[in-house]
Amino acid sequence: RETTGDIRRGMDCADLKQAIIDHINFTQARLVSQATLNDWYMAVAYAVRDRMLDDWHVSLGHLRNRSLKIVSYLSAEFLMGPHLGNNLVNLGIVESVRRAVAELGQNLDDLLRQEEEPGLGNGGLGRLAACYLDSLATLRVPAIGYGIRYEFGIFDQEIRDGWQVEITDKWLRMGNPWEICRPDISYLVKLGGHTEQYSDENDCLRVRWVPGKVIKGVAYDTPVAGYCSGVTDLLRLWKSEAVESFNFQAFNLGDYYRAVDEKVSSETISKVLYPNDEPQIGKQLRLAQQYFFVSCSLQDMLRIQRLRGENIGDLAGSFAVQLNDTHPSIAVAELMRLLVDEQMMEWEPAWEITCNVMAYTNHTLLPEALEKWPLPLFSAMLPRHLEIIFEINRRFLDQVRSASPGDDGLAARLSIIDEGGERYVRMAHLASVGSHAINGVAALHTELLKETVLKDFHDLYPERFHNVTNGVTPRRWVLLSNPALARLISGKIGEGWVTRPEELRALEKFAGQPAFQKSWRKVKLENKSILAAVIRERTGIQVDPASLFDVLVKRIHEYKRQHLKVLHIITLFNRIKADPKSEVRSRTFIFGGKAAPGYHMAKLIIKLITSVGEVVNNDPDVAGRLKVVFFPDFNVTNGQLVYPAADLSEQISTAGKEASGTGNMKFSLNGALTIGTLDGANVEIRQEVGEENFFLFGHTAAEVQELKSRGYDPRSWYEGNAPLRAVIDRIAAGDFSPGDRNLFQPLVDQLLGHDDYLLLADYQAYMDCQDRVDAAFRDRDAWTEMSILNVARMGMFSSDRAIREYCENIWHAPPIPGD
Numbered sequence: 001r002e003t004t005g006d007i008r009r010g011m012d013c014a015d016l017k018q019a020i021i022d023h024i025n026f027t028q029a030r031l032v033s034q035a036t037l038n039d040w041y042m043a044v045a046y047a048v049r050d051r052m053l054d055d056w057h058v059s060l061g062h063l064r065n066r067s068l069k070i071v072s073y074l075s076a077e078f079l080m081g082p083h084l085g086n087n088l089v090n091l092g093i094v095e096s097v098r099r100a101v102a103e104l105g106q107n108l109d110d111l112l113r114q115e116e117e118p119g120l121g122n123g124g125l126g127r128l129a130a131c132y133l134d135s136l137a138t139l140r141v142p143a144i145g146y147g148i149r150y151e152f153g154i155f156d157q158e159i160r161d162g163w164q165v166e167i168t169d170k171w172l173r174m175g176n177p178w179e180i181c182r183p184d185i186s187y188l189v190k191l192g193g194h195t196e197q198y199s200d201e202n203d204c205l206r207v208r209w210v211p212g213k214v215i216k217g218v219a220y221d222t223p224v225a226g227y228c229s230g231v232t233d234l235l236r237l238w239k240s241e242a243v244e245s246f247n248f249q250a251f252n253l254g255d256y257y258r259a260v261d262e263k264v265s266s267e268t269i270s271k272v273l274y275p276n277d278e279p280q281i282g283k284q285l286r287l288a289q290q291y292f293f294v295s296c297s298l299q300d301m302l303r304i305q306r307l308r309g310e311n312i313g314d315l316a317g318s319f320a321v322q323l324n325d326t327h328p329s330i331a332v333a334e335l336m337r338l339l340v341d342e343q344m345m346e347w348e349p350a351w352e353i354t355c356n357v358m359a360y361t362n363h364t365l366l367p368e369a370l371e372k373w374p375l376p377l378f379s380a381m382l383p384r385h386l387e388i389i390f391e392i393n394r395r396f397l398d399q400v401r402s403a404s405p406g407d408d409g410l411a412a413r414l415s416i417i418d419e420g421g422e423r424y425v426r427m428a429h430l431a432s433v434g435s436h437a438i439n440g441v442a443a444l445h446t447e448l449l450k451e452t453v454l455k456d457f458h459d460l461y462p463e464r465f466h467n468v469t470n471g472v473t474p475r476r477w478v479l480l481s482n483p484a485l486a487r488l489i490s491g492k493i494g495e496g497w498v499t500r501p502e503e504l505r506a507l508e509k510f511a512g513q514p515a516f517q518k519s520w521r522k523v524k525l526e527n528k529s530i531l532a533a534v535i536r537e538r539t540g541i542q543v544d545p546a547s548l549f550d551v552l553v554k555r556i557h558e559y560k561r562q563h564l565k566v567l568h569i570i571t572l573f574n575r576i577k578a579d580p581k582s583e584v585r586s587r588t589f590i591f592g593g594k595a596a597p598g599y600h601m602a603k604l605i606i607k608l609i610t611s612v613g614e615v616v617n618n619d620p621d622v623a624g625r626l627k628v629v630f631f632p633d634f635n636v637t638n639g640q641l642v643y644p645a646a647d648l649s650e651q652i653s654t655a656g657k658e659a660s661g662t663g664n665m666k667f668s669l670n671g672a673l674t675i676g677t678l679d680g681a682n683v684e685i686r687q688e689v690g691e692e693n694f695f696l697f698g699h700t701a702a703e704v705q706e707l708k709s710r711g712y713d714p715r716s717w718y719e720g721n722a723p724l725r726a727v728i729d730r731i732a733a734g735d736f737s738p739g740d741r742n743l744f745q746p747l748v749d750q751l752l753g754h755d756d757y758l759l760l761a762d763y764q765a766y767m768d769c770q771d772r773v774d775a776a777f778r779d780r781d782a783w784t785e786m787s788i789l790n791v792a793r794m795g796m797f798s799s800d801r802a803i804r805e806y807c808e809n810i811w812h813a814p815p816i817p818g819d
């Protein structure tokens with residue numbers, strides 16, 4: 001069919017073909033005959049980006065619309081995943097682009113695999129930020145995601161000789177077609193130095209900060225298109241650069257290093273993502289990173305406020321800032337500095353604006369994960385902010401003391417400054433004092449927050465506490481990852497579920513229908529076969545798609561209890577070794593997840609998984625009935641392969657430890673059944689899908705507390721359970737570490753000595769629950785019915801529902817009215 005000739009905007013196949021060819025010729029500057037696979041990918045990416053710009057310009061225009069409030073999501077991590085596939089889905093042009101590239105002799109799936117995943121995050125927190133940007137744009141809410149453009153993201157993981165090896169993530173080496181550098185949008189950021197007082201022209205006492213160093217932050221913008229919403233929001237990531245990138249004088253003196261020294265040290269700030277999803281005390285570069293992107297972001301918001309022709313005093317009417325955990329919480333002090341020191345505002349009105357603008361989300365209860373900065377480090381890097389924090393704290397504790405006179409213990413517990421021993425700035429306290437709203441990420445988590453780590457704040461400010469249970473975007477995690485399932489569902493209930501997931505409930509009435517069950521199973525088996533082929537290619541392990549795919553993928557951490565899963569596998573192995581003819585159902589155990597490079601126990605757990613796999617996968621008695629796979633380099637791209645292929649979703653953290661979890665939602669939305677504890681969002685998933693469609697086991701959070709407070713003795717559980725003893729003894733005997741009998745001794749010692757995460761106490765209940773899973777999986781129709789009911793009842797866990805709650809209860813930000 002004739003092209004409309006609009007090769008920048010045309011959505012039909014002919015326009016797209018012309019656009020792609022044009023980008024190969026004029027953007028990639030290649031002859032089509034010479035074009036590499038990456039050239040084709042880049043050309044398609046640019047052609048798609050072209051078609052996002054009109055909506056983007058209109059949406060950016062809305063940022064100046066004074067009647068609209070802008071949501072600023074401040075996060076040190078955005079785990080966006082590959083853009084091309086997601087943008088094709090959200091623009092609704094998957095099939096026309098697939099046909100266009102096919103008619104040009106290319107294969108869209110090959111081109112999709114070309115894209116380097118922007119791994120600008122560790123795990124749950126970073127991915128949640130990405131899902132939320134997708135929902136904000138889909139719900140037509142004006143929003144800006146503010147973060148750091150790390151040159152190197154989360155490391156790529158290779159497994160060598162069963163051990164994790166970290167590979168530098170050079171995600172930018174082939175260029176990034178989805179970002180636009182904005183050299184005209186840059187800000188200066190001060191660090192170090194000292195402060196001095198002066199009186200201004202009206203003789204008011206003022207403070208100036210004389211920095212030790214100044215760096216520049218440059219904006220890199222990425223469009224975030226909503227799903228067929230006509231709104232495209234903005235992801236603005238900051239790159240650090242030197243104010244002066246070349247010192248010519250030093251060069252003339254032949255001091256070449258000093259000539260580029262400022263450039264090198266300034267660029268270090270946004271060089272690399274910290275690969276741990278638990279904080280490490282005292283890493284000053286980490287604090288510099290946090291302050292850098294926060295200062296650029298707040299300065300950018302003040303510029304936009306001026307562009308809107310509004311005065312700074314009305315900032316809270318124009319912006320709602322969400323602090324994604326404590327990582328950006330320095331924003332409370334930085335906004336005060338910008339308003340008081342630079343905008344010359346009085347303290348009280350500045351403080352009121354700050355509290356009305358800021359809201360804080362807590363993502364973890366682990367005490368060691370609550371960020372606190374040693375005072376000396378803090379004052380050396382941010383001397384003015386420390387003064388401001390002291391003043392915030394002085395006024396806050398005055399309030400506390402007047403509210404409960406004489407209760408010095410309370411004041412000390414609430415203080416932003418931890419005075420006990422070494423002095424620290426407690427970032428969760430700064431965030432809580434400086435925010436009008438504080439929320440947890442699942443109902444149980446929010447309750448535990450109110451009862452434990454933030455109890456004193458809840459007693460003081462009960463009205464500030466909200467729960468917003470996490471959600472995931474059904475666009476990337478169903479429509480893009482599992483198109484076969486999406487087609488099957490839409491074929492039955494229409495496409496409304498993609499933006500109104502509650503409509504999935506309409507599937508319930510088909511759950512018992514044999515024909516629909518048959519198609520449902522066919523989709524799952526196809527996805528399992530696709531994953532099986534990739535597993536074969538990447539690990540050499542042959543797995544049977546007809547076996548039960550039992551999947552545990554998430555960051556490696558002792559509280560997530562990947563090693564409890566290993567105890568289950570060894571238990572089954574022992575059953576087979578005890579009686580090779582015993583009836584053990586064939587299962588494929590698929591693990592995946594990165595361990596923080598410095599977290600040795602987590603790395604040892606990976607080695608245990610691969611070592612047990614080595615033995616079980618090659619054992620003659622097992623004869624292939626059990627297969628153990630460690631899927632390398634688990635990330636968003638691989639998640640899109642794994643979640644649709646799972647039969648069983650493992651969510652087995654110690655109750656009270658996993659704030660929410662979001663993988664649990666992705667599995668359920670793709671028809672996997674969950675085996676899990678009453679932890680995080682598992683509790684609400686079980687409530688929604690029905691307890692009869694959920695495999696529950698283990699001590700509850702309260703029972704865990706109880707057990708610990710009564711003095712938990714793991715060895716007694718070991719002594720009292722023969723199968724458990726046999727499993728532990730096998731590990732301790734070196735059965736899985738031939739040649740190094742003591743390799744796993746640290747793990748065994750931890751389990752028998754402390755077992756902080758109660759693996760031994762939950763062992764038997766877990767084994768019994770797994771036997772129930774086996775029994776259930778025998779009845780294919782019943783299992784399939786449960787699977788369909790799971791999907792039908794997962795609508796609540798869409799990130800659209802979560803974002804609607806934030807908009808209504810915390811941000812008070814209405815969507816852009818439809819035209």
Ligand SMILES: CCc1ccc([C@H](C)CC(=O)N[C@@H]2O[C@H](CO)[C@@H](O)[C@H](O)[C@H]2O)cc1
Nearest residue numbers: 124125276277278279363658659660661662
């Ligand atoms: C480097 C320091 C650091 C510390 C904590 C973190 C995050 C808080 C850890 C994290 O990702 N938490 C997870 O957040 C998810 C989204 O809310 C929850 O679903 C998970 O339960 C929680 O572990 C990242 C980096």
